[in-house]
Amino acid sequence: MIRNEQYHQFLRQCGLKVTSTRLLVLDVLMSSSTALSHGDILGKTRGSRLDKVTLYRTLDTFIRHGIVHKVASEDRNWLYALHPIDRNNSVVRGDHAHFICDHCERIYCLPLQTRNSMPAPESEEGFIVRAHEFRLHGICPQCH
Amino acid sequence: MIRNEQYHQFLRQCGLKVTSTRLLVLDVLMSSSTALSHGDILGKTRGSRLDKVTLYRTLDTFIRHGIVHKVASEDRNWLYALHPIDRNNSVVRGDHAHFICDHCERIYCLPLQTRNSMPAPESEEGFIVRAHEFRLHGICPQCH
DNA sequence: ACCAAAATTGCAACAAAGTTGCAATAAATG
DNA sequence: CATTTATTGCAACTTTGTTGCAATTTTGGT
Ligand SMILES: [Mn+2]
Ligand SMILES: [Mn+2]
Ligand SMILES: [Zn+2]
Ligand SMILES: [Zn+2]
Numbered sequence: 037m038i039r040n041e042q043y044h045q046f047l048r049q050c051g052l053k054v055t056s057t058r059l060l061v062l063d064v065l066m067s068s069s070t071a072l073s074h075g076d077i078l079g080k081t082r083g084s085r086l087d088k089v090t091l092y093r094t095l096d097t098f099i100r101h102g103i104v105h106k107v108a109s110e111d112r113n114w115l116y117a118l119h120p121i122d123r124n125n126s127v128v129r130g131d132h133a134h135f136i137c138d139h140c141e142r143i144y145c146l147p148l149q150t151r152n153s154m155p156a157p158e159s160e161e162g163f164i165v166r167a168h169e170f171r172l173h174g175i176c177p178q179c180h
Numbered sequence: 181m182i183r184n185e186q187y188h189q190f191l192r193q194c195g196l197k198v199t200s201t202r203l204l205v206l207d208v209l210m211s212s213s214t215a216l217s218h219g220d221i222l223g224k225t226r227g228s229r230l231d232k233v234t235l236y237r238t239l240d241t242f243i244r245h246g247i248v249h250k251v252a253s254e255d256r257n258w259l260y261a262l263h264p265i266d267r268n269n270s271v272v273r274g275d276h277a278h279f280i281c282d283h284c285e286r287i288y289c290l291p292l293q294t295r296n297s298m299p300a301p302e303s304e305e306g307f308i309v310r311a312h313e314f315r316l317h318g319i320c321p322q323c324h
Numbered sequence: 325a326c327c328a329a330a331a332t333t334g335c336a337a338c339a340a341a342g343t344t345g346c347a348a349t350a351a352a353t354g
Numbered sequence: 355c356a357t358t359t360a361t362t363g364c365a366a367c368t369t370t371g372t373t374g375c376a377a378t379t380t381t382g383g384t
Contacts, residue, residue: 218341
């Protein structure tokens with residue numbers, strides 16, 4: 037695998053030890069265009085006896101190191117995804133949209149087009165906004 | 181209770197039978213400025229031997245009848261809330277923001293100020309947007 | 325190539341949130 | 355007040371995620 041060497045470098049850059057679990061999970065996440073649940077990932081790693089607890093911990097480590105973020109899905113569990121990449125191929129760590137397909141339930145991370153026109157809630161009520169998540173519902177390209 | 185008569189009428193208007201459970205749950209939801217978890221609601225009804233399954237079913241009924249909506253919380257369980265009311269005291273059934281306090285974890289339903297300027301994701305990619313949820317993170321009025 | 329320290333992993337047991345089937349109970353209608 | 359129909363409570367179960375601990379693996383230095 038030629039990719040493994042890249043992942044190896046990448047993990048070291050993040051200050052993480054390189055383990056087969058981490059290389060495996062990184063590859064699964066890299067290969068997906070949508071956010072994946074713990075169960076999805078475990079399913080895609082059958083054959084490599086990866087324990088569910090280890091996977092939870094690996095994902096958590098990735099989150100703590102800013103490699104991955106998680107999104108609450110509509111059916112009350114977490115989906116994990118790498119940070120999305122915008123048109124200039126640069127990683128978007130901050131605000132981006134989550135598109136939830138009402139047909140297949142897949143969740144996509146999409147960079148936002150109009151960065152400047154964010155709707156704000158009624159302002160005088162004393163809510164201090166620090167970050168936001170924009171969730172879009174509809175039909176994804178795969179489903180029409 | 182003078183409120184009970186109003187709730188009674190309201191439930192009948194929705195085509196629902198009036199039961200003590202429904203009156204109770206409706207009152208709890210009406211009395212809260214934030215979205216409540218199943219556990220929160222159960223906690224506020226101690227004394228009235230309300231079963232957890234009955235509460236789940238009652239909330240589900242309210243959702244199916246458009247009385248209540250649910251929001252995925254940061255700790256992966258559902259929060260339930262009546263639809264918010266805007267400045268003109270009219271019920272907002274569609275888009276509104278969810279403000280999540282990073283300090284107390286409470287979730288508030290807030291009507292949006294600028295209805296017209298919604299950020300859209302990259303358009304040509306074939307995503308058909310039908311609805312959206314705007315989630316704001318920050319500090320709520322109670323916490324500063 | 326080998327060693328020691330520190331981090332990672334697998335296993336078992338556990339906890340919390342939510343669901344299902346079914347019998348008992350309560351609400352609405354005439 | 356009797357009948358029909360929806361609602362409720364209970365027990366058992368599923369799914370998702372967590373905790374403690376011992377065994378294994380990684381890494382940096384010899
Ligand atoms: Mn995302
Ligand atoms: Mn809401
Ligand atoms: Zn789809
Ligand atoms: Zn707060």
